[in-house]
Amino acid sequence: MRNLLGIADLERGQIERLLDRAESLAALSERENKKLPTLSGRTIVNLFFENSTRTSSSFDLAAKRLSADTVSIKAASSSVEKGESLRDTVQTLSAYGPSAIVVRSPYVGAPGMITRWTDAAVINAGDGKHEHPTQALLDAYTLRRRLGKLDDLNIWIVGDVLHSRVARSNIFCLTKLGAKVTVCGPPTLIPRQIEELGCEVSYTLTGSEEADVLYVLRMQNERMSADDTFIPSIREYASRYQINGERLGRDQLLMHPGPVNRGVELSPDVVDAPQSLITEQVAAGVAVRMAVFYELLATRGPDDTDGQLKAAEAVAIAPEDSR
Numbered sequence: 001m002r003n004l005l006g007i008a009d010l011e012r013g014q015i016e017r018l019l020d021r022a023e024s025l026a027a028l029s030e031r032e033n034k035k036l037p038t039l040s041g042r043t044i045v046n047l048f049f050e051n052s053t054r055t056s057s058s059f060d061l062a063a064k065r066l067s068a069d070t071v072s073i074k075a076a077s078s079s080v081e082k083g084e085s086l087r088d089t090v091q092t093l094s095a096y097g098p099s100a101i102v103v104r105s106p107y108v109g110a111p112g113m114i115t116r117w118t119d120a121a122v123i124n125a126g127d128g129k130h131e132h133p134t135q136a137l138l139d140a141y142t143l144r145r146r147l148g149k150l151d152d153l154n155i156w157i158v159g160d161v162l163h164s165r166v167a168r169s170n171i172f173c174l175t176k177l178g179a180k181v182t183v184c185g186p187p188t189l190i191p192r193q194i195e196e197l198g199c200e201v202s203y204t205l206t207g208s209e210e211a212d213v214l215y216v217l218r219m220q221n222e223r224m225s226a227d228d229t230f231i232p233s234i235r236e237y238a239s240r241y242q243i244n245g246e247r248l249g250r251d252q253l254l255m256h257p258g259p260v261n262r263g264v265e266l267s268p269d270v271v272d273a274p275q276s277l278i279t280e281q282v283a284a285g286v287a288v289r290m291a292v293f294y295e296l297l298a299t300r301g302p303d304d305t306d307g308q309l310k311a312a313e314a315v316a317i318a319p320e321d322s323r
Contacts, residue, residue, distance in 0.1 A: 003122045004292055005111050006131040007172040015176060019141050021291035022284070028065060029286065038298050039068035042099040046072040047089070048125070049105045054258055055125050055135070058285035059102050065286070066293055071096070086110065087117050094118040099297050103127075121296040129163055135257055136169035138288040140177055142281050143213065146253065151178030156208050157199075158241060159217030159265050162189045162230070166257045167217060171197045184208065185217075185241060188230045204240070205247060215255040216243050216265050238264055245269050253277055 001014060028034045044063040048056050056072065063070045073093070084092075086105075093101065100121040103111050108128035115122045126132040143150055155174055161167045161183045171194075174181050181199040183190060195201055208214060219237070231237045244267035248254055254266075254276045262268045270276065 001295060003111075003115055004133055004296065005115075005122065005124045007133045007136050007169045007176070008131065010133075010172075010176070012176045015137070015140065015173060018137055018288070018291050018295060019144060021294055022137075022141050022287040023145075025290045025294065026284075026287040028290075029283070034065050035067055036065065037067050038294060039063070039066040039099070042068045042297060043096060044068045044070050044293070045093050045096075045098045045101045045120070046070060046125075047093070047101055047103045048072070048074055049103075049110075050126065052104055052125070054282055054285060055104065055132075058282075059123075059125060059134075059289050062286050062289035062293060065290055068099070068293070071098070086113070090114050090117045094120060100293065123292060123296070126165055128165065129168075130165050131169045131172075132165040132257075133169050133173075134285070134289055134292060135166050136173035137292070138281060138284040139170055139215070139255060139257075140173050141288050142255070142277050142284045143253070144177075145284075146277065146280070147212075149178070150174060153179040153213065154182075154211045155179050155213040155215060156182045156184055156202075156211040157215045157217065158184045158205070158208070158243065160189045160219045160230075161185050161194065161217065162191050163220040164217050168197065170215065171199045175199065182207075182211070186231055186237070208247070209249055211252060213253045213255060214243055214248065217257070218259065218261050218265050234264055241265070242267060243270060245273075248273065248275060250275070255281060258282065 028036065046056055046059050060070050060072060098120045100123060101114060101118060102123045102125050103114055104125040105127050108130040110127050111122050111124040124131060124133055140150065147153065157167050157170060167183060171181050175198040182202055183194060183199050184202045184205060187203055190201055242265060243254065248270050252275055254270055254273065256266065256278050258278065260266055260271055262271060271278065
């Protein structure tokens with residue numbers, strides 16, 4: 001695997017390999033020294049053209065825990081604000097010899113275009129309404145840690161599916177891992193023919209009580225123009241689709257990619273309920289993104305050997321007192 005542009009490009013075995021790798025690397029978070037030397041001397045560029053807290057910080061931390069040097073570029077503080085093209089920006093950054101470029105863009109397909117302009121591995125951190133592969137991977141990782149497997153799991157994705165790259169990546173990822181996925185929301189917020197991706201569709205929450213997992217999405221107002229009218233009002237949307245204490249079953253798990261709009265898609269009481277995996281999802285982001293860097297970069301370059309890889313992995317897995 002040279003780049004990570006989308007979950008649609010991956011087979012089940014590749015997804016499971018990444019999740020297994022993340023599991024081995026997660027042990028680092030419990031140690032006093034959380035670093036591995038795996039990517040020492042490498043440079044990773046985080047290029048974000050959209051606002052981000054969780055994704056950008058966890059990619060940065062994941063790279064540093066593998067001992068890579070990081071360069072973080074935000075569009076507002078870059079030459080893009082002066083009119084520089086994406087291609088020129090990428091070629092400028094590529095002159096520094098990065099091993100990987102992590103990119104978030106409002107434009108569908110931007111990460112794929114970047115692969116034509118650089119020799120670095122390209123990781124999609126979200127492109128428009130298309131995909132957000134590492135979010136889907138960390139969601140699958142979180143569920144697998146809690147439940148053991150995803151085969152035959154009944155998962156409902158509720159909310160603004162139309163504008164959600166998270167929903168698309170999760171449909172691909174969860175169904176490939178054997179889960180049954182239903183998307184739910186107002187007809188105006190459900191993409192046409194989304195069933196072709198392998199999911200079912202519901203326009204009401206009727207039947208959601210049978211779900212094992214409720215995965216709730218926020219309303220993505222930043223992808224809507226002022227003239228768009230997808231719902232009559234936030235109040236009416238919340239009355240029909242908000243997941244609250246009455247709609248969340250005692251045995252159902254609750255997930256959300258963040259940030260949460262409390263009082264809209266989720267009532268405040270369920271955000272912190274025992275069934276909520278939201279905090280676990282955030283924590284999983286570092287291990288999963290470390291796994292992505294490891295898989296894409298650890299075997300690239302003439303100075304890498306199988307022995308070095310196995311030694312680094314052994315450090316991650318071995319108990320602290322055995323080192």
